[in-house]
Amino acid sequence: MKEINLPINDETIRSLQVGEPVLLTGVMLTGRDAAHKWMIDTFIRKTRAPQGDDLQTYEELKKLLNGALIYHCGPVVSGLDTKAYKFVAAGPTTSIREEPYQAEVMKHFNLKGVIGKGGMGPKTLQGCQETPAVYFHAIGGAASYIAQSVKKVLGVYKLEFGVPEALWVIDVKDFPVVVTMDSHGNSQHKAINENSQTVLNDLLAQPY
Amino acid sequence: MQPDLTEKILELIRRTATNLPADVEQRLRASLENEAPGSAARGALETVLKNVELARAESTPICQDTGTPIFYVHYPEGWSTRKLKEQIRAALAEATQRSYMRPNAVDAVYDKNSGNNLGGEDFPSVHFDEVEGETLTIELMLKGGGCENVGAQYSLPDSRLGAGRDLAGVRKVVLDAVQRAQGQGCAPGILGVAIGGDRGSSYYGSKEVLFDKLGTRNADPQLAALEERLTSEANTLGIGPMGFGGNTTVIDTKIKGMHRLPASFFVSVSYMCWAYRRRKMTVSGETVTYD
Numbered sequence: 001m002k003e004i005n006l007p008i009n010d011e012t013i014r015s016l017q018v019g020e021p022v023l024l025t026g027v028m029l030t031g032r033d034a035a036h037k038w039m040i041d042t043f044i045r046k047t048r049a050p051q052g053d054d055l056q057t058y059e060e061l062k063k064l065l066n067g068a069l070i071y072h073c074g075p076v077v078s079g080l081d082t083k084a085y086k087f088v089a090a091g092p093t094t095s096i097r098e099e100p101y102q103a104e105v106m107k108h109f110n111l112k113g114v115i116g117k118g119g120m121g122p123k124t125l126q127g128c129q130e131t132p133a134v135y136f137h138a139i140g141g142a143a144s145y146i147a148q149s150v151k152k153v154l155g156v157y158k159l160e161f162g163v164p165e166a167l168w169v170i171d172v173k174d175f176p177v178v179v180t181m182d183s184h185g186n187s188q189h190k191a192i193n194e195n196s197q198t199v200l201n202d203l204l205a206q207p208y
Numbered sequence: 209m210q211p212d213l214t215e216k217i218l219e220l221i222r223r224t225a226t227n228l229p230a231d232v233e234q235r236l237r238a239s240l241e242n243e244a245p246g247s248a249a250r251g252a253l254e255t256v257l258k259n260v261e262l263a264r265a266e267s268t269p270i271c272q273d274t275g276t277p278i279f280y281v282h283y284p285e286g287w288s289t290r291k292l293k294e295q296i297r298a299a300l301a302e303a304t305q306r307s308y309m310r311p312n313a314v315d316a317v318y319d320k321n322s323g324n325n326l327g328g329e330d331f332p333s334v335h336f337d338e339v340e341g342e343t344l345t346i347e348l349m350l351k352g353g354g355c356e357n358v359g360a361q362y363s364l365p366d367s368r369l370g371a372g373r374d375l376a377g378v379r380k381v382v383l384d385a386v387q388r389a390q391g392q393g394c395a396p397g398i399l400g401v402a403i404g405g406d407r408g409s410s411y412y413g414s415k416e417v418l419f420d421k422l423g424t425r426n427a428d429p430q431l432a433a434l435e436e437r438l439t440s441e442a443n444t445l446g447i448g449p450m451g452f453g454g455n456t457t458v459i460d461t462k463i464k465g466m467h468r469l470p471a472s473f474f475v476s477v478s479y480m481c482w483a484y485r486r487r488k489m490t491v492s493g494e495t496v497t498y499d
Contacts, residue, residue: 089272118392140394143272145259162321208376
């Protein structure tokens with residue numbers, strides 16, 4: 001199986017094809033609904049003025065995200081009282097909710113991809129071609145199993161978003177994923193959706 | 209005087225969040241045979257099963273989305289539902305502290321996570337029903353947000369799908385819901401379907417039917433036949449585990465027939481992910497048992 005260390009360069013990203021299983025090792029950040037909306041509103045489209053520690057966090061995120069990945073995940077974390085954070089359960093969340101934001105976030109921060117489940121739509125697929133970046137699919141619900149790949153929690157930003165929505169900086173080893181959208185315009189999700197629509201049309205035409 | 213069940217309810221929550229019911233695990237294991245060796249679909253199911261074993265052994269959540277906690281309490285005459293509710297809430301806060309549950313209650317207006325899984329009166333969701341006899345049972349279902357988001361409600365007739373107000377129409381809209389869900393609801397899924405009701409009761413009905421064991425069929429032969437037909441037809445869509453393609457898209461379908469207004473004909477589909485977490489505790493005198 002292909003093993004990839006983070007940060008990733010463009011050449012490696014361009015070499016990845018839909019259907020390829022990969023083991024990921026290195027530093028990445030979790031980020032989901034609140035994080036994407038906050039990044040877009042505050043730093044990219046700038047419809048909201050930065051508040052509190054926003055600008056300082058932004059400077060640190062620019063470094064952390066350059067060539068790295070965002071993992072769509074709202075983990076269960078222990079050690080909240082003592083700040084000895086540990087990921088107890090950490091499977092992917094449904095990625096399609098970030099469809100309005102993802103391509104812009106990828107380009108802005110030079111992200112090399114995202115990890116999630118369920119795949120994403122045409123805007124993100126185009127963003128994958130332009131950035132370049134890929135979509136890695138993790139196994140939904142396999143939370144205890146994936147948490148074992150998370151070796152260390154290095155820090156957390158925006159904990160005020162709540163534990164699931166905060167941006168957790170994690171060090172992972174051999175995180176198992178499959179490429180389901182590549183940087184060449186291919187999407188396994190698009191193909192399966194179209195095929196299943198054809199089958200559905202046939203089923204709907206059948207008598208009861 | 210009724211006993212304090214807080215500790216016992218905490219154990220119910222732990223079991224529900226960390227230990228997948230045997231009937232579900234069995235179905236998932238049997239599904240392996242339907243997917244080609246070396247395929248992404250088979251790989252996904254294998255990972256799912258490893259995760260189930262690990263979560264059970266380590267007492268960690270099967271899925272990080274520990275879902276909406278939905279309690280159904282069937283209590284004998286004389287029990288205080290106010291006290292039972294307090295005990296359920298205390299147990300849930302403690303379960304969150306112990307990392308069996310993720311803090312999941314977010315104020316939708318102020319965007320604030322309460323941190324302990326307690327919202328207003330609406331979170332967790334607790335339903336009480338007085339029953340005959342001396343035995344108290346508490347059922348708990350944890351339903352994650354990914355699969356909740358792909359649930360759907362149709363108002364028949366539906367001209368887009370050519371679905372009229374009959375079982376033929378019900379079949380069409382349910383298959384449409386499965387196709388639209390793709391892998392987003394963490395397939396393979398289990399379908400809870402309610403036919404009739406108002407918008408609210410219909411959705412409740414589609415969830416309540418999911419408390420039953422897998423493979424139990426509706427007593428009405430025409431609904432039983434539709435349950436089986438929907439499962440087998442959904443599996444021809446080629447969506448497969450996680451939406452990776454394959455033959456295992458739905459592992460069971462359960463239908464509840466309800467009453468409706470003459471003007472309304474709702475069909476509600478609750479999609480349950482493979483991490484189908486539901487458990488029951490029974491209190492009979494001093495004895496508490498779990499299944």
